[in-house]
Amino acid sequence: MNWKNFLSIRHNHINRHHRYQMSVVFWFILYFILFFVFFVQTDKYNLDINIYQWYYFIPLMFLYVIYNLGLRNKITKKERISPVRRPIMHWVALGISSLVLYTKSPNLETRPESVIIAFIIFSLFIADGYWDFKNNDLRLSNLFRKK
Numbered sequence: 746m747n748w749k750n751f752l753s754i755r756h757n758h759i760n761r762h763h764r765y766q767m768s769v770v771f772w773f774i775l776y777f778i779l780f781f782v783f784f785v786q787t788d789k790y791n792l793d794i795n796i797y798q799w800y801y802f803i804p805l806m807f808l809y810v811i812y813n814l815g816l817r818n819k820i821t822k823k824e825r826i827s828p829v830r831r832p833i834m835h836w837v838a839l840g841i842s843s844l845v846l847y848t849k850s851p852n853l854e855t856r857p858e859s860v861i862i863a864f865i866i867f868s869l870f871i872a873d874g875y876w877d878f879k880n881n882d883l884r885l886s887n888l889f890r891k892k
């Protein structure tokens with residue numbers, strides 16, 4: 746296989762719902778890598794991160810939300826994957842561990858609020874990737890029943 750063929754391979758065999766879930770995670774990880782670079786640069790130039798965080802956060806989160814909502818709207822009801830117990834438990838564990846880490850931090854004044862808002866947006870997209878907020882019945886008894 747040469748490079749031209751390798752680069753032209755598409756992931757058409759992956760379900761759109763799985764592509765949506767991977768997109769939510771991939772773009773959020775990329776957001777945080779870029780935020781770390783942005784944070785280092787603001788510190789290097791002695792800029793106030795509490796002011797300049799919004800110049801970074803607003804455009805990138807706007808693009809993140811628009812892109813993922815566009816992917817989400819392309820998923821048909823037939824392609825939706827019903828939730829299983831394991832991913833739901835992972836999502837709950839992620840939320841609890843992030844709250845514990847947030848409350849145990851010694852210096853809350855220097856923490857950028859944009860990171861907290863970005864994590865909330867990410868959590869909603871992740872939750873939507875597992876639970877379809879439009880079509881699924883979200884009662885607790887239905888989430889844990891055997892299929």
